[in-house]
Amino acid sequence: MFPRLLAQRALHTSRPLFESPSVLESTLRDALKASMKAKDKPAAACLKTILADVTNAAKSGSNPNEPINEEGVMTVLKKGISQRTQASESYSPSSPSPHPENYSSLQKEIDLLRSFLPKSPSNEIIQTLVDKVIGALPDDIRSSKGAAGKVIAGLWEELGDKKGGVDRKVVGKMVQEALKKLQI
Known part of the structure; x- marks a missing residue:
């Protein structure tokens, strides 16, 4: 009786498991796994932050049980890039209080996130x-x-x-x- 009850409950409560996430979200998750295996802590931290933002965007959407679409993931990525760009401007060598380490780490994060966006025309x-x-x-x-x-x-x-x-x-x-x- 217990396995049958468990199977019914799993089928009833796991509807979002049958809906696949967007290709871009899957790519981000695969990149997170690869960066964690490579012990690349800055990249892993950046990807975890972006994936948390993707999850928050999906949960705050019209139907929190459905995964976010491709365009929503791109919007989150672009927002993350713009936030990091604004932050890097305050650390740039031409700013009043330059901090080269923070500037270079933010530039690496920006490059990492841009690598997931589709190539745009010139x-x-x-x-x-x-x-x-x-x-x-x-x-x-x-x-x-x-x-x-x-x-x-x-x-x-x-x-x-x-x-x-x-x-x-x-x-x-x-x-x-x-x-x-x-x-x-």
Whole structure:
């Protein structure tokens, strides 16, 4: 009777076990295992922090029992990179209180986290796509206030799967500059 009860309970309570995590999350977990086996403590600590953030994002989502999707994991990675970038600026050699050890360790963490993001197209490619999308818009839309949104939406369509590694702030600035050049 006990094994039957245990089997029923396990099947009833372990629904999330049948849903697979995103590929990126699995890659992060595999990298954590590899860094722990290699006794790379800084990399393991960084990956543990990011995976904890991924778990927190999944639990704070609309359904806490479902794993987070690929885009959510990328968002967490980008947030971790931006946090480390801001922190490294305060330790940089040009800052008022430089600390080279902290700066180099944060740069290594940033490089580690960036290695998990998909390769993004270069700024030149993005700029040519922005110009292409702007050129395809009718004149009345190009001069309207919502032109930037239309251009960015068109750019995301053009990029397709490659949009995951693109920095949205940089793209926004590129679109605004391109639209200003048209108005001048």
